Amino acid sequence: MTNKICAGCGQPFEPRPQVPNQAYCPLLACQRARRQRWQRNKMQSDPDYRENQIRSQRAWLDRHPEYWRNYRDSNPEYVERNKSRQRAKQDLRQESDLAKMDVSRFMALRPGLYRIEQILSDDATNGEAWIVEITPVSIGCSCKKDVCKDKT
Ligand SMILES: [Zn+2]
Incomplete structure (x- = not known):
């Protein structure tokens, strides 16, 4: 054996x-x-498994809002650690917000329909084009969509 x-x-x-x-x-x-x-x-x-895990984890947390509250109550050091990490994140975020504002002012980008064309080289296009909608994600957007929460 x-x-x-x-x-x-x-x-x-x-x-x-x-x-x-x-x-x-x-x-x-x-x-x-x-x-x-x-x-x-x-x-x-x-990647599919990862997507799935993240989605089901979020769904679970949505159904158990008390989980984080209880976790924070019994782990005060976690709250502290997280606070200082978020302060650091906040600093970064403010910097990137400034960068974003400058770019959007420069481009005068407005919500609406835009046409994007694929340019293969300086003097030739392959004739393909897509109609896409670009919706700028604004700072402090109140729509509560995940995409806005993640990017602001
Ligand atoms: Zn063992």
Whole structure:
């Protein structure tokens, strides 16, 4: 009988005959670690899976608004850490807002329909064009759409 070393706890264990490549022992904590590692790999290698995970996580948090409140109540140091991280983010954001404002003033970009043409080189186009709608995302936009929340 060959014993293997668990990738989680480092203890020798006997792999199950059905799972010859078993890397983690049957301990609950090690099985959890195995699943987390699998999930991390999957998140990195599979964009669909990642999308799905993020979406279902958001949906879950929407249904459990008390989760973050409880978490913050029992983890005051997390709140502190997050506050200072957000202050740093805020500084960055203000800088990029300034940059955005300058660009939009320069281009006089207004909400509406714009035509975008693909230009292959300076003197030739391939004749393809798309009609797209460009809606500038304004600073402090109150529409509460995710796209605005993420970009402002
Ligand atoms: Zn183990």
